[in-house]
Amino acid sequence: MNTQAPAYDSYDVIIIGGAIMGSSAAWFLTDNADFDGRVLVVERDPTYQFASTTHTNSCMRQQYSEALNVRISQFAADFVKNLRQYMGGDDRVPALSIRSFGYMYLADTEDFAATLRENLRVQQREGAGTRLLDPAQIKAAYPFYHVDDIVLGSINTVDEGFWDGSTVFDWFRRSARERGVEYITNEVVGMTRNSAGTSVQSVTLKSGVVINCGQVVNASGPRAAQTARMVGVDIPVEPRKRYSWVFSAQDPLDRDLPLTIDPSGVHVRENGGGTYQAGGHPADDTAVAYDDFEMDHNIWEDHIWPTLAHRIPQFEAIRVQSEWAGHYAYNVFDHNAIVGPHPDLENFYFLNGFSGHGLQQSPAMGRGIAEMLTYGEYRSLDLRPFHFERIVTNHRFVETAVI
Incomplete structure (x- = not known):
């Protein structure tokens, strides 16, 4: 340095x-x-x-369990959509938007479903557009999901999704x-x-x-x-390793993929152009060294890819384009x-x-x-x-x- x-x-x-x-x-x-x-x-x-x-x-979301976190994200959404105005009307500042494909939380147990229902009440009190979907409704809106093992879904497509x-x-x-x-x-x-x-x-x-x-x-x-x-x-606060993969699908989905949080903890979202971004963490989710950014390729083969293919069968045939490891500043x-x-x-x-x-x-x-x-x-x-x-x-x- x-x-x-x-x-x-x-x-x-x-x-x-x-x-x-x-x-x-x-x-x-x-x-x-x-x-x-x-x-x-x-x-x-x-x-x-x-x-x-x-x-x-x-990405940003309003699907939190604490009302203050919902309000914090609502300000973020307003700030991003009005960045030029916040920056004093500077013409150099680009006009930004939020690609609101939403977050889709999938619950596979009644206990998890009860948590989604309780979180919904918190979010709706703050004006969030969160909706609960039963498996049939999930399948009707997003036919690519496998939902036989799902009890309930939660999604919000208002100011929730990708931003720059x-x-x-x-x-x-x-x-x-x-x-x-x-x-x-x-x-x-x-x-x-x-x-x-x-x-x-x-x-x-x-x-x-x-x-x-x-x-x-x-x-x-x-x-x-x-x-x-x-x-x-x-x-x-400690560094926790989080892995990410960008991949292309041989048979791309016919509509935007919400940032989907599988009950396993694996998440995947739309990336654009027939590509998608997935993420997850090791089963032994403990602190790592500050300079440890080494990939563990076994996690993809043994956990991430099988989970993706189970939840979205079209992701059985995919090809990884890039991958990396990053750190959460995790408050334990x-x-x-x-x-x-x-x-x-x-x-x-x-x-x-x-x-x-x-x-x-x-x-x-x-x-x-x-x-x-x-x-x-x-x-x-x-x-x-x-x-x-x-x-x-x-x-x-x-x-x-x-x-």
Whole structure:
């Protein structure tokens, strides 16, 4: 890594991690007329080759078990569809849309079906367009599914499906830079508290430079726990490996394939042009090393492909075109984000643990952390249920709809 030096020796806000979450926070700070501080984003890999942002499915959904997560995705949908307006009417910003093929949750037991029914009530109270389908209705709408072992399906085709996450990320970063946010290639390797131990006083970079800071945001994705340990804080976030495959079908489906979550946990979605994207994880779903992105080809042969062929018989004859492994920043405590200020370390903020749904939550989370940094409170969505205190007090805010 060829490190870069910061332009100044002190910043009002230092954001550790420049992928979509850190860049969203940086951009929303610049978009707030009440914030006039100096912002530094420190990113260890400006190619983002191994970032969770790069390895994403780039889809959004409103089918969550927690109402706050539904509202967070609803803001994301509005932000994506009105990106140019949010970016100040800049004609360079492309007009984006959501390819709303929806998510299809398939339940194979009565217990799972009961969970879908309960989640439906939560989602509909928030105005989501979720519908439940019995097996006959699933088969009528999507004849390619094998549903003999299915009890119930849940789908929403309103603002739920594929969106161009890479373009939103690019514009968060580009616009933030144009508005004065400084990005450098470097790595935070240490932080020093003040003499009272109540705040972070400085940040040390891999290049040896020490920078004074007003506020620090941990937006370091799957490395979040490593970053937090630099100030003596333990957070329950670890890298979990997730595999993805893009494949073509000899006999393509005659209509869009929703992002289908099989009861086995395998998921597959429309990719366009007769291609599809599938994903899954190993049976032994434990933490991996930060630099472990090695593929396990046996998972495809032994689990993923057989599952796809069972659920969609037309996928018996398919050909893999590309494959990769990425990491979830997985919150093992309750599968929900850890966001907001540390209760005792007054200027240290979390933006961590999104457990696979960070890309779609980035607009709301970036806006929320910018509000907290500027005002010391939230002015839009109240994100306090995601605060670190719940971990200290062992009060879980559980999201059950995790893929």
